[in-house]
Amino acid sequence: MTTGALNLLDYQDDDAFDRHFSPRIKKLSKLHWSPMAVVKKAAEFLAPSPGSRIIDIGSGAGKFCIAAAQHCPESEFHGIEQRESLYLTALRSKVLSGLDNVHFMHGDFTELNLNPYTGIYFFNSFAENLYTFDRIDNTIQHSASLYNYYTSYLYNILEEKPSGTRLASYHVSENDIPICYELIATDFKNNLKLWISR
C-alpha cells in the first residue's frame, strides 16, 4: 500500500468508507451507493472462484467495485459510469485504495462489450430516468424512453450471456430479469437478489 492509501479497516462500515468522499458525494451515499453489507454479500456470490470478472453497470463513485475488490482480492471488479465527475471520483478512490484488481471506465454501458464478464452487479441504475426527486445531478438527460431503452438493452444482453453467468440485482424488479435466470437467494428485505443463468 502507498502512503495515503485507504486503511483496510476503513472498509468495515459505510461511514468509514464515506469519509473519503467529498461532502457532495457523501450526501448522495445513502440513496445512491450500495451499503457495505450488500456489497460484501453480492461480491461473495459474484466471485465464487479466483479469476472471476465482474462488471458494475453504473458504477457511480466506485463504492461497490472498490469495496468488493478489497473483499474478494483474487477476482477483478470493473465499473462503467456515464457521469465523468463520478468516474473521476472512482479513479481517485482506486488510487487511494492501492488496489490493483479494480478498474473504471467512463461511458454508456450500451457501448461496452459485456462478453468478458462472468458476473454482473446492477443497482437499479436507470430508475433516475423515472423520478424527478433526489437525482444525483442534472448533467445528463433523463426520460422515460431512455429508461425503457436501457432496461430492454440490458434484458437482451442478460438473455445472451452464457449459462452459469451470475447476476446480483439490487432494488430491481424481477420483471426486468430474463426468465432464463434462476433466483438462488434474496436478502436485505428481498432487495438484493442473486441469480444464475441456466
Ligand SMILES: C[S@@+](CC[C@H](N)C(=O)[O-])C[C@H]1O[C@@H](n2cnc3c(N)ncnc32)[C@H](O)[C@@H]1O
Ligand atoms: C444507483 S447508482 C449505483 C452506483 C454503484 N453501482 C454502487 O452501487 O455504489 C447508479 C449509477 O448508474 C449510472 N448510470 C445510469 N445509467 C447509466 C448508463 N446508461 N451507462 C453508465 N452508467 C449509468 C448513474 O450515473 C449512477 O451513477
